Amino acid sequence: MQLQVEVSLGSRSYRVLIGPGVLKMLPELARQNALGSSYAMISDTNVAPLYSKTLNDTLKNDGFRGTVITVPAGETSKSLQQVENVCQQMVEARLDRGSFVIALGGGVIGDLAGFVAAIYQRGIPCVQAPTTIVAQVDSAIGGKTGVNLLAGKNLVGAFHQPSFVVADTETLRTLPEREFNEGFAEIIKHAIIRDREMFESLEKIERETLEHLIARNVKIKAQIVSSDERETSGERAILNFGHTIGHAIENAAGYGRYLHGEAISLGIAAASTISMRAAGLSAAERERIVERLQQFGLPTKLDASVSMEAIMKALLSDKKFVDGNVRFVLCPKIGEAFVSSDVTLEMIREAIDGLRHRHL
Numbered sequence: 001m002q003l004q005v006e007v008s009l010g011s012r013s014y015r016v017l018i019g020p021g022v023l024k025m026l027p028e029l030a031r032q033n034a035l036g037s038s039y040a041m042i043s044d045t046n047v048a049p050l051y052s053k054t055l056n057d058t059l060k061n062d063g064f065r066g067t068v069i070t071v072p073a074g075e076t077s078k079s080l081q082q083v084e085n086v087c088q089q090m091v092e093a094r095l096d097r098g099s100f101v102i103a104l105g106g107g108v109i110g111d112l113a114g115f116v117a118a119i120y121q122r123g124i125p126c127v128q129a130p131t132t133i134v135a136q137v138d139s140a141i142g143g144k145t146g147v148n149l150l151a152g153k154n155l156v157g158a159f160h161q162p163s164f165v166v167a168d169t170e171t172l173r174t175l176p177e178r179e180f181n182e183g184f185a186e187i188i189k190h191a192i193i194r195d196r197e198m199f200e201s202l203e204k205i206e207r208e209t210l211e212h213l214i215a216r217n218v219k220i221k222a223q224i225v226s227s228d229e230r231e232t233s234g235e236r237a238i239l240n241f242g243h244t245i246g247h248a249i250e251n252a253a254g255y256g257r258y259l260h261g262e263a264i265s266l267g268i269a270a271a272s273t274i275s276m277r278a279a280g281l282s283a284a285e286r287e288r289i290v291e292r293l294q295q296f297g298l299p300t301k302l303d304a305s306v307s308m309e310a311i312m313k314a315l316l317s318d319k320k321f322v323d324g325n326v327r328f329v330l331c332p333k334i335g336e337a338f339v340s341s342d343v344t345l346e347m348i349r350e351a352i353d354g355l356r357h358r359h360l
């Protein structure tokens with residue numbers, strides 16, 4: 001079944017199509033959206049061999065001209081070097097201001113290709129074609145694009161909303177188990193901050209009707225993004241639940257130890273502990289959150305090799321801490337969240353320590 005969600009952002013509004021086979025609709029949607037006739041399809045070394053040829057052929061048969069640019073799979077491709085490399089290849093392929101970018105892959109490709117689209121010749125349209133759960137429910141929606149610096153994740157970037165999003169659930173069939181489960185960290189996050197009923201429903205998931213679950217998550221993200229496109233009113237900040245500590249762990253652990261969603265799982269567990277102390281979350285609800293994470297094989301106990309010093313150092317270099325004002329997302333009960341300025345570094349330290357010592 002094909003489902004559709006609208007992201008309402010005035011003149012920057014766009015559609016998200018979700019379901020098996022929606023990639024085939026890309027040429028038609030490109031026309032409807034008055035995109036140009038040439039494109040750069042940006043993908044990675046895992047996804048390109050699986051899906052780029054069919055999509056490329058479909059576009060060419062439809063009269064489009066384009067090139068496929070493949071970067072190495074993995075987080076390290078979210079770099080300024082890779083931005084330069086991709087832009088260089090786009091120049092060589094004679095792509096200009098009338099061209100568009102197709103981001104075919106997971107969140108890494110979405111963030112990299114989206115950023116390239118935001119800056120190539122001062123900005124060209126981008127189509128997001130997410131192929132992981134993380135990308136379909138989260139990163140492809142909302143217009144945040146960017147790359148990492150050695151100093152930390154996503155430190156360079158731009159807001160660049162896509163022209164449309166095609167989330168083909170068929171592509172999720174080839175996703176390895178670990179990456180499939182990783183996506184549930186973001187789904188559980190959405191459930192915790194906005195949708196108690198979805199939280200309950202996660203106890204049993206059916207792969208056959210995954211598009212409904214994905215669409216429900218896209219709706220949550222779309223609604224929050226619509227009300228606060230550039231994270232100025234605070235509304236969008238609630239999407240950072242579990243991410244302040246999660247990102248710090250991701251950075252401190254170093255490349256390859258934790259997938260994004262795995263680090264976020266640890267961040268959610270820690271943020272739930274802080275929520276007990278600072279927002280009145282009950283111990284029973286925190287327990288349910290931890291159980292839900294574990295149900296998807298997500299970590300809730302921190303690896304001993306990741307030092308507290310490294311995590312605190314990463315935490316303090318986080319964009320959210322730049323002005324010294326800690327804005328932390330708390331959950332008073334499953335389904336609700338708010339941004340608080342009452343969380344101290346000491347509380348954060350204790351919660352991280354708890355991830356190591358407490359038996360979960």
Ligand SMILES: NC(=O)c1ccc[n+]([C@@H]2O[C@H](COP(=O)([O-])OP(=O)(O)OC[C@H]3O[C@@H](n4cnc5c(N)ncnc54)[C@H](O)[C@@H]3O)[C@@H](O)[C@H]2O)c1
Pocket residue numbers: 044045046047050073074075078105106107108109111131132133134135138139140141142143144145153154171172173174175176179182260261
């Ligand atoms: N912009 C945002 O708002 C936002 C939100 C959440 C996450 N992110 C970013 O997204 C990234 C994580 O995304 P991700 O988890 O999708 O990682 P990813 O893009 O690295 O994909 C995970 C792995 O799966 C492979 N893969 C992707 N699709 C596949 C498929 N259909 N079949 C087989 N293999 C496939 C990839 O090659 C990669 O090895 C992080 O960099 C994170 O910062 C951004």
Ligand SMILES: [Zn+2]
Pocket residue numbers: 138186243260264
């Ligand atoms: Zn995330």
